[in-house]
Structures are given as structure tokens and as C-alpha cells.
Amino acid sequence: MATQAQPAAPAVRKKTTGRQRNSMHDGFLRHRNFRWMKIATVLSITCLVSYFLVDVQPRHNGGSWYGYTLGTIGALLILWLTCLGLRKRAITPGGWSLKAWTSAHVYLGLSLIVIGTLHTGFQLGWNVHTLAWSLMMIVIISGIFGIYFYATLPDNLSNNRADSDGAVTERMMIEQLRSLDRQLHDAAQPLDPAQAALVQASLEQDPFDGNFFQRIGNSYRGCETRAAIAELRRMRAYQPRMGDDPLDKVDGLLQRKESTLARLRKHLQIKSMLQVWLFVHVPMTFALLAALSAHIFSVFFYW
Amino acid sequence: MSEIFRVAIIGSGPAGKSAAGRAASLGLSHILLEKTDHLSDTIYKYQKGKHVMATPSQLVLRSDQEFEAGKREAILENWNQRTKELGVNVKFNAEAKAIRGTGPAIEGSVHVIEMRGRDGTITKKEIQRYAPPYEIELTNGEKIMAENVVFAIGTQGNPNRMRCPGGDLPHVQYQLDDPTEYVDEHIVVIGAGDAGIENARGLAEDAAQGNVVTIVSRGPEAPSPKESFPTAKEANALALLGDRNAGKLFIRFETDTASVEPGWITFSTRDGEERVRCDRIIARIGSAPPRAFIEECGIAFTSADRLAFPQLSPVFESTAPGIFVIGALAGYPLIKHCMNQGYDVIEFINGNTELKPADEPILEAKFRDLPGRKSVAEWLDLLRENVTILNGMNPLQMREFMLDSDAKFYRKGDVIFERAAPGSSLFAIAQGSVAVQIDPSDTSKIVPIGQGSIFGEVGLISGRRRGATVVAAEDTICVEISRNAALKLQSQVPTAKKAIERISTERLLLQMFGSGLKPDDIAEVVETSKIRQVKPGEAILKEGDEGNEIYVIRVGSMIVEKEIGGKPVFLSYLPAGSYVGEMALIAGGRRTATVKAAIKSEVIRIDGDAFKKVLEANPELLKRAKRDMASRQDINAFIEAKKDSFSGVVDMYSGVANFLVENGIGEATDVLLIDESLCVGCDNCEKACADSHDGLSRLDREAGRSYAHLHVPTSCRHCEHPHCMADCPPNAINRGPDGEVYINDTCIGCGNCQRNCPYGVIRMDKVPPKKPSLLSWLFFGFGPGPGEPSKKWAYANSDPGVEKPKKAIKCDMCAGIEGGPSCVRACPTGAAIRVAPDEFLTVARLEQEEA
Structure with missing residues (x-):
């Protein structure tokens, strides 16, 4: 134990237990050399093989001892997978790692496709039981989208905000826009009313307006800045060129604003994509929990 | 002539006011001179509503005035009130212009003032000291006579004035x-x-x-x-x-x-x-410190240094008999110290020789656990006499020194510190001896260190972890000197500095080369070695140059680069405690790579010929040096070979390494990095940070710089020599057992550390009110949810009666929280990692990346 000079320290500090420092790192998919992928694969194969080995009469169904076993495993898994939301937010002491949880969540969640489907014995119909199965599948499929986004988008997010001297943050992009707007406002003073109106329209447009689809599709048809650039250039084409044209400055500023806007919009698009699947995944999980409760309740009620 | 006061106190700040209060309650004839029309001008000029802190908290306040932490207005009000109650004789608008002794000339007491002109010439002026009583001449021409004078004027000094025409206008x-x-x-x-x-x-x-x-x-x-x-x-x-x-x-x-x-x-x-x-x-x-005025009074300073303090006796008496100096001007900027000194100085003037300093109980507590019943003064003397580096101190310095240090008793066999434990303090052996276990695998291999010597200096100098385990060889009393105290000691006592440097060079060499070397073997090498400061980016070795010196990195870190294909390629990172230059010495030829400082560093330059002799005399060592050299050559060859086949990978490795060094990783001990190819921007790291630390996040994920998807967020790097520690009045910043640099509760919220941090990782903020539990947020929507609550919520939910002070907040590496840093634990994708530079900047990464 180190003896450390702490003349004014109110309490003696102790070495922290369970602390790890690791220079070699891997992402949640590769965590510990695909440990959870291996576990999930073994689990799925075991279920598949046993499905064919166990002879249930008259045919495989959720009500046999084998069906109940798979159902129990599946239900417990669903409950545990739901707990990720809690784990993520409860920052308790201890040797847990959210990355390991995510890794397990992903692979065990995928193995539910096998477990849940075998549990049905392929007896699907228009009832609450199949509803639970379908909701589960929706949750899993939305999760697969999530994995895809998580695996592919961070690079783009990082590239988009990369800059020659470091990285631009979202707040800095907004600040840049504000500063450009201020400069535009000043630079547009000498313009004639028709031209000034175009700049004014660009200033007045809230860069964050537009609906969800515009944001995620990164298509802003009614962008006043773009319109102003085009229109001002068209107007200028008919004007005689003179030195010191205030339009030059305005044009330059508008172009800078447009490229800043483009970057911010791309940033928001990627951020939305990283979140959008959760808008299906999470509510459907709760619907699944409700349907699952109804499913289990009805099974035992009508036993 | 009017009456002769027993004591005149100049300046009505905490020190002067406290002195005047004591004089008033003792019934001493006194006068308190204040230049302005109100008491305590420095604190009066604090910004409105400023929270004034009372530190150091363990120091007992001994004064007739009262003081506790609070708002500026309340404190001033209380002081004015108390000053009135005590019946202090205050004279406002009284600025002293000159102080002269009116007694007979004191034989042989001549004060020489050296004045340095702008052109560097030094003019000397001699002042004959005269015995008290003193005549104090005020700027308005009035004269005041006093037997004793107490200077309590602080260091704020007088602002430099504008000298252009109209500079004296009221606006x-x-x-x-x-x-x-x-x-x-x-x-x-x-x-x-x-x-x-x-x-x-x-x-x-x-x-x-x-x-x-x-x-x-x-x-x-x-x-x-x-x-x-x-x-x-x-x-x-x-x-x-x-x-x-x-x-x-x-x-x-x-x-x-x-x-x-x-x-x-x-x-x-x-x-x-x-x-x-x-x-x-x-x-x-x-503003100019009022040094000229003070020197004119016959008061000598300890040195010509701009920041030097007056020479004082243990009772605060200056070199002019009857003139005392207390408070900030004497080198004690904290209010409590000042007030205690005001009390003490009047007691001394009043003839109280028995008075123990107010810090006596603190020192008593420090010596309480030592064997043998000795008084504080006896202990201080013993330490001073027995420990070589403390010999040059005076009793007052020794007291001050011990406040920042600790005396510890170890029984035979007790471990004093362990190998690889973090620690930046220096140990001195006051009694007994210790044994250094030089081989971690064999505890019987030891090097003894005897009474009077020091150990632990490597941690002090380089900021790195301890190099070896040290145990007490017999019952031993050690002084553990905190880094700050050790630095102060070195600047106050030049002989101590020299001794520490010599010992540290010798030990560093012995530790690095091992192989049964004895101090005698390397005596010549140590004698001829020189310590050199290196600026960041400055090269100590250049590829292709001649030379056979060896450089040992004492402080800081270096990077090794080699020019391949016209581009500098990063070869390796050398932390303090490594050496370079052996290739040219052993194998001959020119330098094979360029070595330059990653940060401000210090190297020991060792004469090549002297070292060659040592190598020749010790075949064991030569073998080892050759082995080290071979492994370095392997790395060079590996990278050069790869450069042909995997040029892109090597460029990337080189680029990343340079980027990290540029961003302060060279001086980091433990830093948070974010792999942006995995980061989904969920900010769960920030939320986890806030939830582990009173609701305030100590990191800003998005801010900071990136290179090739590697992002260095705004978060503490736990530097080897933390910039934040440099100027912390209550000494609240320390390094903890995990190597973390943390700020303890004694922070006074001055903001020095925030301004000193080159990476902007310290914030000043109030702790927000406690949030409702996670479950009540999840199920019922109570509270602001995980993460740092908004300012609005914090404001609306804080107790309006309690004003919380803003304090400095920074990463403490989640020390004491089981599992370690929560930013890393809470990252869902594994993007957040914490690394040490020497582990991260290795060629092993290159091999891994290639795989």
C-alpha cells in the first residue's frame, strides 16, 4: 500500500478494487473474442438439435414439457434483455461493463429467434400467443437494424465532424451558424430590398425546422439559404460587374452558411439514424412484455 | 511631540486588524494605520458577494477577531463591529511614507540595498539603521512615534499609474x-x-x-x-x-x-x-510590490528574487530591531495564518516568550505517534540535525516545512512503499535505516540506505510510480516530504537541491543499469553528469550526428523518430527513467534516430567515455546494454521493414502517435480516449460520470480533438507533474493511491487550477441537489433523469437558504469506486478506453493493427 502525503486530506484514500486498464480494446461485437456469440450459438444449436431429438406427441407445441422449458428460457431471457435499459442508467459500483452487457444482449437476443420460434412448435395463428411471438420478432428485427447502424454509422459521424484542427462539436456548428447569420445581417445592409429579402428569408429560417423525415432523409427542399444563393447569382448575372460589390461578400457568407448547414444536417441525420431504431425497439419491447404476460396468464388460466 | 505608542501597526487587513485587536485587549498603547477610509482594503475590494473561505481547515484560529467562511459583506461587517468593540485605535487615510529610527545609530548595522536598473546595472545604497523608537511619516506630513512597528501591508502593492498626459484624470x-x-x-x-x-x-x-x-x-x-x-x-x-x-x-x-x-x-x-x-x-x-519602501526602512530580504520575502526571526522580527513583518508580506497569504500572526506578534512584543505558535497542536499531532516523549521543538531539532538535506533550514522554515510533511514511525520489516505504487513524495531517514528491494522476484536482494539520507526521489522528480519496494531495516523514523514541500525546500536551501540531484542521478543510474553496480563504480559518471532542461519539441539527439553521450530521461518523456522515405516515422515513446544514446556508444557510428522531448523535460547527460569505462569494468552490464540495444534495433528494423510493405499502416501509427503526443498524452499517466469508429454519441459516459460524482460530469465527450477516429475528449490526463497543482493555495490537489490527481474538500474555489490546466478539464461549479432515485424517474417521471441535471432544475430544487460555494471539479478516475472509472464501464460499445501512454504508444499496437 502506498503511503501518500496528504496533509489536508479529510479521509484516507484507498486503492480502488477491480480497476482494469486495457490498451488493447475491442468493440461490443468482438467483445472477448466473440464470447457471447459463441455462447448464443451453442445455445441455439442445442435447442435445434434437441428439437429434433425429443419426440413430442402428437407434435411439437408450446404446451409440452419441452415447450414449457423453451418458453421459460425464452421468457427469462426477454426479461433479462429488457434489463439492459436499467443497467445502462444505474451507475452502481462494481466490476460490470456495459459493453459486455451489450454484447450479451445482442447475441442472446438473436438466439431468441431460434428459442422463441421452436417454442411455438410452428403453431402460429391469430391469437395472443402468436401476437407475443410477432412482437418479439419485431423487437429483434429492429435490434438487427440497430446493430447495423451501430456498426456502420460511427465512422461517418466522426468523419463528418472531423476538421483540420481537431473536431467540430454540435454546439460549435450551431455557434458557427449564429456567427455567420450575424455577419450576413451586417453584410446585407447595402443590398436593395429584393436582394435583402432573400437574405432575410435565409436568416429567418430556423435551421432546425422541418419534420422527422426531412431530418433523417437529409433532404431540405425549402432551404432558403440555397434558394437565396441561386436567386442572388441569377440576379447578378444581369448586373454589370463593379468592384467592391457587397453581393460578393454576401455570396461568400451564404456559401459558408450552406456548407455549415450541410455538415450540421448530416450530423443530425446520422444521429437520428443511430436513434431511430430505438423508437421501434423500446416501445415494442413494452408491448411484448404486455403480450407475454397475457400469453403466460392465458396459458395457465386455461390449463 | 505627541505620545510614543508601544506599537504602530501598518495595514488593517486580517493580520494588522488582528494584531491591533490583541493590542487593544492587552491594553497596549497602539495605533492602527490604514491607508484608505475603510478596514481591510484587499477584502473590501473583492467582488461583491464573493464567498471567502477559511483555510487551512485544521488550523486553529487564535485571534481576538472572529473569522469563518462566508460572504465578503458578512465578514467585513463582523470585523468592523469587533474592531469597534475591542476599542482599537484606528487612524484612517494614513499612508506611511517613511519610517526612521530616532534612537542612536546601531553600530555595525548597515543595510545595503541593491537596485537593479533597467539596463542591468546594479547601484548600491547603504542605510545606517537607528534604534527605536521609530518615527512614521505619513503622506499628509503627520508624524507618529512608536517603539515597535508591525508591517501588515500585504503584497497587493500599488498599481502602476498611467504616465501619459491626462493620466491623472478622474475617469x-x-x-x-x-x-x-x-x-x-x-x-x-x-x-x-x-x-x-x-x-x-x-x-x-x-x-x-x-x-x-x-x-x-x-x-x-x-x-x-x-x-x-x-x-x-x-x-x-x-x-x-x-x-x-x-x-x-x-x-x-x-x-x-x-x-x-x-x-x-x-x-x-x-x-x-x-x-x-x-x-x-x-x-x-x-502593480509593484512595495519592496522599495520596505527596504528603505532597513529590512533585508532573503534574496534579490522578485518573489522573495523579508528575513525574519522566529518572532517575526525583521533585520531592523523593533520592526516586525506579518501576513502576506511575510509569505503567509491565507487569512487564518495572517490573523494568528497578528495575535502572536503582539504577544511577542508584549514580552510573552512562552507563547507557542498556533500551529503547535498540528505539529504535536504529527509527532504524537513517534516513540520517545519529545516536545515539538526537540523533534524539529532532531530532524533538522539528523537529516542532511534539512541541515540548512532555520527553525521557522522548519516549522513551516513540517506542516506540509509528515513524520512516521516504521517497525522493523514494515513496508514503507511498494514497487509500482504511485507517489510523488520524498522520504528522509531521521533515525534508523531502510532496505530497498531491487529485485521484485527476490526479496532478499536489497540495497541499504542509512540514517540522514533520502529515498523515493524518483517519484518526486519524474512523477512516475515507485521503482522498488522499500522496507524498514530496523525501527525507523522517516519524514515523508510532500512534493510541494520538497520543491519549496529545494528552492529555499540550495545545498538540499544539490544533494537531492546528486543522489537522484546516482540512484537512477544504479536502478536503470542494475547488474550489481555499486555507487563507487559510477562515481565518475555521476560526477561528470549534467542535468539539462529540454523544451518540448527540442531534440537531444539528431539522426546522423556524431556523439557518444548517453542521455537519461529524468523528468518528462521523449519520442524517438527516424526518417524513412523522407518522412519522420514515430519509433517509440520513452517515459522518464529510460536512457538513449547507447547505440552510438556501443556499436560506434552516428546516431541512428532523432530523440526529442514530447513535453518539457529534464535529461541527465552522461559523458560517453566515462560510461564506457564503467561498461568495460562490468561485463554483466555490457551484456545487458547490448541486449537492450538489440531489442531497440529489432523495433527499428521491424518498422523499417513494415514501412515497405505496409506503408499506410506505419504512417497511420506514426500519425496517431504524434497526434496523441501533441494533445498532451506525453505527460499523461492515465487518459480517456474514445474510438470514434465505435462511439455512437450516446453520452452515457458523461451521464455515468455525473451520476458517480454528485451529479456533475467531469468530462466533455464531444469536445476535444480527433485524429483518424481516435478522439481525445476534454477530460483529465492525470499528468505526471500536474499543472493544476502548481498554484493551489490550500494545497487541495493531490495524487491518490490509484495515481489519480484529485481535489479534496479543502478547495477554496479560487479557480487557479482551472486557469493553469492547459487542457481545460477543470470546471468550477456548485454541487446540484440530490436527484430522486432512478426507479422513481423511470416509473413515475420524478426528477431530471440520469446524467447531470440542468441548471434550471438544480436552481429550482436547491435549498434557497443554503448558499453552496463553487468549487473546482475534475476527474478523480473514480478512485474508491469499485470497478474503476465509470465512463469506461458505462460505454455500451467499448469506444471509451483509459490508457497509459507507455502502454499505448508501443509497437505492439502496430503489430495488432496489422493483424
């Missing part, structure tokens, strides 16, 4: 109490130091005030903020430029003031003179 002011006081004015701030920048920014902060603020700097604008404002802290310079870019204020470079007239100011600029509207001038062009 020229030298301080700014409340920036919100002024509206719709044209204000010029002169001087772009910290004070000027803070004032200008304060005046321009709220656009609604409508002030037009211009700050004037003599120097030209440079590409970097630091160079544009050389006298200001970088954070201030950056903020000022930011404000200018935001259009809040104007900065004029290369500008001087030519003249001032009501409503206008004339600048002289590079392009000629310019007359500008100006309703108010705030001149912040520095």
Missing part, C-alpha cells in the same frame, strides 16, 4: 469592483494581462449593458493566443479572442496611449495617432 481608474455598474459607456481597458482581460470581458459580457469595450495591448497579434498575450494565462487569452470573434469587444494590438482627455483617448498606433471616444479608462498595467 482613469485602476481597479474594477463591479463590472455591471457601468452601462452605455465607451470603456478602454489598458493592459492585456489577466486582470485587464478579466475586466474587459466582465464589462462586455452582458450585451444589454451596451458598453463599447476596447482592450489595448502593446504587443502585436501573433498566430497563437499565448504569444499574442504573453503575460496572460492561455485560457484568458483564448476567451478574450473568442469574445472578439463574437463581436463583444475590440482588441487593439501594437497600441499605446498618447494622451487622455475627458470623453476621449488618443492612441499612438503603428499607423499614427488616433483619437477615439472614451468615457472611462481602466488601467491594469501591473
